[in-house]
Amino acid sequence: MSGFSALFYKELLRFWKVVVQTVVAPVVTALLYLLIFSHVLEAHVEVYPGVSYTSFLVPGLVMMSMLQNAFSNSSSSLIQSKMQGNIVFVLLPPLSYLEFFLAYLGAAILRGLIVGLGVWAVTLWYAPFQLPHPVWLLAYALLACAIMAAVGIVAGIWAEKYDQLAAFQNFLILPLTFLSGVFYSIHSLPPFWQAVSRVNPVFYLIDGFRYAFVGQSDTDPGLGLLVAGACFVAISALTLMLLKSGYKLRH
């Protein structure tokens, strides 16, 4: 697995060299969301009894940032390498498709977790520290980043131009994360949109992750973990299949 460690290291070094863009910026963005929404809604909305709106919002923002950054890491690395042509540097060596998958996945997960930790750290000034279920937090954080990292690999391989990737991000990833209960509980939605939310896997990720922080959720966190696990298995299988066939990488 030594080829894997080199590719993993290269992927980490890649985002670490532009840490302002890849870690600091998303933390600042999340903080802005927190300031604006909690300022507007703190006094008016109490989603769960005994939980302030800011405390409700923080886990959603942490999860949203993790999802977007895990996706962004693998997808932008791949599209940049393809556009630049330097993807040949990883295609010429004797790396297996499994090593390729695990390296891009691992680095994207780590970026997601670092950004998540950063968002959480800055929100501690605004919401008191509480973590009744740390094991759930870890399980949800890892699975969520892994799912989005794999989706990012698929998107990065599939996209042939930057605007195709941007379309993927703006018309799929962004709506899925925004319309998943980051800012509200789905119980406040009309029945139709509630039903729609329940088929959005990101909803389960945010809901279960929030359970780890506030001890309350819209659905059973165990069910959510099952959904997340199934999603990860499915998307990983698809990614591995594409990589094995050389889809859009080896012609």
Added chain:
Amino acid sequence: MSQATPAIHVDDLRKRFRTTQALDGVSLDILPGEFFGLLGPNGAGKTTLISILAGLTRADAGQATIMGHDVVRDYRQARRALGVVPQELVYDPFFNVRETLRIQSGYFGLKHNDGWIDEIMHHLDLAQHADKNTQSLSGGMKRRLLVAQALVHKPPVIVLDEPTAGVDVDLRRSLWEFISRLNREGHTILLTTHYLEEAEALCGRIAMLKSGRVVACDTTRNLLQLTNEHCAQLRLDRDDVPVAWQDRLLRDAEGSWRINFSEYLELETLLADLRVTGVRVTEMHLQEPDLEDVFTDIMKRT
């Protein structure tokens, strides 16, 4: 067996891209230690062939091996034995020269490779640029970095796809010195180039591709003998050439006479006739046929 195992073996390789048949049954054997040239016009299939050897493209049919390892089934060993300098001037702008070479070594499972990395940087004049970001390198330096990247794992077989396109004379010369040295040390070299004089000077054997087929494959010396069109350029002290030669002697704009001949005997006869007529030769240049003549000839005939 070891003696018979070719460095590169290609058997009836076929590849089609939508409407074009890029390779139409190419077979080649390149022996260990050879300096082999692959020539052909644009679109002849050279890069497709190299891409298949490197595992970047998958053949529709046929087989390719590197040092006896199948490039698909046995891809790990095949790729470990192969170093490829790609045609495009690619680089990863996130890293500096040393990082690029360390990471590339890592991909081949080499952890402590700094000694060899320093050596290749030294030979390719990259040492003083080791800490420069690849983005800030000149075109020539980027090309040298690509060569260095292809060599990090000391591959026995090195493929260079148009390595001197757009490269200045000094760099071209130092690059060829280095590659020739590697060849003398036992590395097999496969080279594609548009500079036919380079191929003629460096390659022991040459294959010519046209429309995805091998149209010629022989030693450079044998190929050069395919064309026996010599040319002599003469300056004479008077203009009245013998009548018998008036059809064959061509006057150029500078007042010299040119004659094409295939046997030296013809030239001898001309000189004798000139002496009889009393015309003196004041200057004479002989032009031997070169690879370009052969190449043009073969491409026309096939």
